[in-house]
Amino acid sequence: MSEQKTNLLSKLTECIEIGKAELDSPYPPNLKGEKGASEYTAEALALGIPPLEILEKSLMVGMKNIGDKFSQGKAFIPNLLISSKAMKAAMVHLKPYFDSGAAKMKGTLVIGTVTGDLHDIGKNIVKMVMEGNGWKVIDLGTDTSEEKFIAAVKENPDCIVGLSALLTTTMLNMEKILNSVKEVNPKVKVFVGGAPLSEQFSNSIGADGYFHDPQSLVDYLENNN
Numbered sequence: 001m002s003e004q005k006t007n008l009l010s011k012l013t014e015c016i017e018i019g020k021a022e023l024d025s026p027y028p029p030n031l032k033g034e035k036g037a038s039e040y041t042a043e044a045l046a047l048g049i050p051p052l053e054i055l056e057k058s059l060m061v062g063m064k065n066i067g068d069k070f071s072q073g074k075a076f077i078p079n080l081l082i083s084s085k086a087m088k089a090a091m092v093h094l095k096p097y098f099d100s101g102a103a104k105m106k107g108t109l110v111i112g113t114v115t116g117d118l119h120d121i122g123k124n125i126v127k128m129v130m131e132g133n134g135w136k137v138i139d140l141g142t143d144t145s146e147e148k149f150i151a152a153v154k155e156n157p158d159c160i161v162g163l164s165a166l167l168t169t170t171m172l173n174m175e176k177i178l179n180s181v182k183e184v185n186p187k188v189k190v191f192v193g194g195a196p197l198s199e200q201f202s203n204s205i206g207a208d209g210y211f212h213d214p215q216s217l218v219d220y221l222e223n224n225n
């Protein structure tokens with residue numbers, strides 16, 4: 001790859017990591033008036049860099065960097081949110097290629113906050129990080145019934161499922177949803193997350209994995225999918 005292309009991809013990675021979405025973005029203040037993820041992605045496509053390469057070698061690297069920092073306590077939720085915003089600004093340019101099938105997504109994640117639970121900040125972060133890492137995400141929202149999960153799994157037999165819960169009461173609803181999903185399609189892997197959960201709880205209900213944060217799930221899937 002030419003030096004020009006390599007430089008462009010590394011600038012794009014930096015924009016994702018620091019959350020510089022586009023030229024007009026007010027954040028970060030010291031980069032006001034400078035190009036952001038949106039402009040660099042358009043330039044990368046114009047230079048003929050394949051969309052999947054832009055996604056994997058640049059955008060995902062930026063998301064991984066910020067995800068790793070978050071796992072290590074060196075970045076915080078606002079950082080993830082602004083990085084996700086930059087990611088979205090870049091994905092606007094790439095989406096038409098993925099939608100047309102010109103580039104392949106890594107897989108489909110069906111995610112929802114379980115029955116009775118209205119907390120969705122964490123679930124939305126998981127969604128954004130997964131999208132940023134090349135997954136198609138079907139977001140079933142909050143207070144998601146067993147039936148909604150079943151319907152989504154029937155429609156997407158090759159998907160994986162993510163269940164989120166923030167209440168000690170609603171996390172108990174995970175087991176029923178998990179069992180129904182497995183009954184419909186035993187091949188579908190079900191992963192769980194949310195502040196009150198633990199690996200022990202995940203094992204006790206027979207989930208395929210508990211992850212404390214989205215980057216850990218991404219890393220697991222990279223190595224096990």
Ligand code: B12
Nearest residue numbers: 117118119120121122162163164167168193194195211213
């Ligand atoms: C914001 C909030 C609310 C908001 C939610 C807004 C929204 N749109 O989400 C509102 C005000 C609506 C709310 C309501 C309630 N809340 Co509330 N809420 C919180 C609060 C302050 C923050 C939660 C949060 O967003 N954390 C930040 C996110 C990023 O973290 P996270 O969700 O854990 O997600 C991360 C990981 O867990 C993981 N993850 C999450 N899901 C998944 C899924 C998968 C598959 C994977 C891999 C990873 C993963 O990735 C995320 C990013 O790292 C917490 C307290 C706290 N400090 O945690 C209380 C808290 C969760 N709430 C609590 C309670 C009691 C309630 C109410 C019952 C209050 C009431 N009496 O009405 C209601 C319940 C409403 C309902 N039916 O759900 C309690 C729960 C106690 C318990 N042990 O069950 C807490 C802990 C507060 C407390 N200390 O008492 N709440």
